[in-house]
Amino acid sequence: MASRKPVPPSELRQDIVSGDWVAIATARAKRPHAFVENKKPEFRQPKAVCPFEKLHPGALLAYDRDGSAASGDTWWVQVIPNKYPAFGTGECAVFHRAGPYQWTPGAGFHEVVVTRDHGRSIGAMNHEEARQIVRAYQERAAAMGKDPCVKFISIFHNHGRAAGASLSHPHSQMIALPVIPPDIARSLRGSAEYFRAHNVCVHCAMVSFERKAGIRIIYENDHCVVLAPYASKTAFEMRIFPKVHRARFEEAVAEEYSAFAGALRITLAKLSKGLSSPDYNFFIHTAPVASADTYSHYHWHLEIVPKTAIWAGFEIATGIEISTIAPESAATFLRNIRV
Amino acid sequence: MASRKPVPPSELRQDIVSGDWVAIATARAKRPHAFVENKKPEFRQPKAVCPFEKLHPGALLAYDRDGSAASGDTWWVQVIPNKYPAFGTGECAVFHRAGPYQWTPGAGFHEVVVTRDHGRSIGAMNHEEARQIVRAYQERAAAMGKDPCVKFISIFHNHGRAAGASLSHPHSQMIALPVIPPDIARSLRGSAEYFRAHNVCVHCAMVSFERKAGIRIIYENDHCVVLAPYASKTAFEMRIFPKVHRARFEEAVAEEYSAFAGALRITLAKLSKGLSSPDYNFFIHTAPVASADTYSHYHWHLEIVPKTAIWAGFEIATGIEISTIAPESAATFLRNIRV
DSSP, X not given: XXXXXXXXXXXXXXXXXXXXXXXXXXXXXXXXXHHHHTOOOOXXXXXXXXXXXXXXXXXXXXXXXXXXXXXXXXXXXXXXEOSSOSSBSOOOSXXXXXXXXXXXXXXXXXXXXXXXXXXXXGGGSOHHHHHHHHHHHHHHHHHHTTSTTOOEEEEEEEESGGXXXXXXXXXXXXXXXXXXXXXXXXXXHHHHHHHHHHSSOHHHHHHHHHHHHOTTEEEEOSSEEEEOOTTOSSTTOEEEEESSOOSOGGGOOHHHHHHHHHHHHHHHHHHHHHTTSOOEEEEEEOXXXXXXXXXXXXXXXXXXXXXXXXXXXXXXXXXXOEESSOHHHHHHHHHTOOO | OOXXXXXXXXXXXXXXXXXXXXXXXXXXXXXXXXXXXXXXXXXXXXXXXXXXXXXXXXXXXXXXXXXXXXXXXXXXXXXXXXXXXXXXXXXXXXXXXXXXXXXXXOBSEEEEEEESOTTOOGGGXXXXXXXXXXXXXXXXXXXXXXXXXXXXXXEEEEESGGGTOSSSSOEEEEEEESSOOHHHHHHHXXXXXXXXXXXXXXXXXXXXXXXXXXXXXXXXXXXXXXXXXXXXXXXXXXXXXXXXXXXXGGGOOHHHHHHHHHHHHHHHHHHHHHTTSOOEEEEEEOOOXXXXXXXXXXXXXXXXXXXXXXXXXXXXXXXXXXXXXXXXXXXXXXXXXOO
């Protein structure tokens, strides 16, 4: 009997003009009428029925608060497969033609990083709790990166309904992709061009300039700098840069990712306290999975984007976002928030 | 006495890695605490106090329903300066250094195209009413394009609060910019590359393929084709392409823009009827202001993007959007909606 070919949960289609990829998630496709009905599940599920309350029998990883492997009710962080994955099993790096277009199956991984407390987000955690999350990100990214299909791993967090979270219980997501995403490809190109022209990493040059200038710095510890980018796309946008130049997040050693977890926790606490708990997204920008020197010009970092404005016609049409607060004012405000 | 240098309402800052531009609208900057207070003006203003109800004394253009110049209470469409412009008077094409970065004043224009009826959007208008709007877009774009500062003119429409409209009274906006926006630059590059490789306009090739395939066609008239793009970024995304190859919207002759207005009106009516009046954005993608042959490979068109999903962490991080309905299903659904 012939084995059934696995059906990937989506297909990646390439725009013929821009070269950008989009994912058409056919496996979780809604019928047109579902958009009309517009039924959304409850965002704030009672703790008793929240699907993230218990240690998942299929957890890919679970730690206790002290970092030891968890197996029972003392777990603090777990990584589980996404119940409705956008990417999964499928042909790897096979590009099909469809008339003038091309597509490739959405082969990859889609996992969820869950912490135990139903209502406590990263900004309200202690250092050790936050550190275990970052450690889980690293461990799963290293595991996904071993799959020959995986070209890029996106680690991101949606906080609040306006930021696209479907459940209020704090969780991050990790998606491994068979292509390099368009925004990452552009950053890599810009970073490579700067390196060729100046023989220095563009992020190192920027962090060095910003530390001297001071006006856009929000927080700093031994291994990380938090700043409001000069060309902030949204109000109160923040980036966390590790001081040590490393292309990939997974390369950060223990003391670096520990300091990074501290910077993340403190920055999110400042944001929540200063702006009355706005919704936000954060994500890690890191080099693709490749041999060590392919993207050595790149410098991994994390971006925090508060949901302070709607992306409207002008922004969608042009890619130019209009921010109504200067990054220098945002940085001064956030720097002075004590947490 | 020295004349005072005009202060532009914003500055355009360039991202050092991606090369993208963002606008920091300093003139309408909010204080940090204003984000906390989060006071939004009423979206649905009563007709009696709506600022778009009367013919504006400073209107740049006003037509009656029959297309004749309006001067009194019979006006149908008017174009007025935006009361809170994001772009305005300022030094033109002067690029300043700020450490490793560069910026340029937000020199340009920001205008609002208003139709008379407080609660009637384009999908509910008759052909002649819609045609006068498109004619107003064309006339103002031609006028803005004469300014040597202007590199690109963005024409867009936000419908509904979730789509970023600040007032419910139907209106479009036109913004003239001193730089070519990043998304437009990428489309131009892709279009030029395709032309070099195939000696045919990429949009003409796509429209020709889609008309033969049929599965993504939503509507067609003598001069326009409406389709769901193969690589749709969002659910129910639609594009209106003129059949005649022209780089710039302003080049469309009367019978072409009349058919275009008809296609726009009918497409928006289908969207509203089929999906229970969702919020949406639409915008025109057109070649930059330049000599006639510089961008002759480009093909102007209009994109309609319904607000059916939130742009969350993964989308912001990667630029890959996950759409939960196949464009083929969306097209079938919309094609069959009778309006």
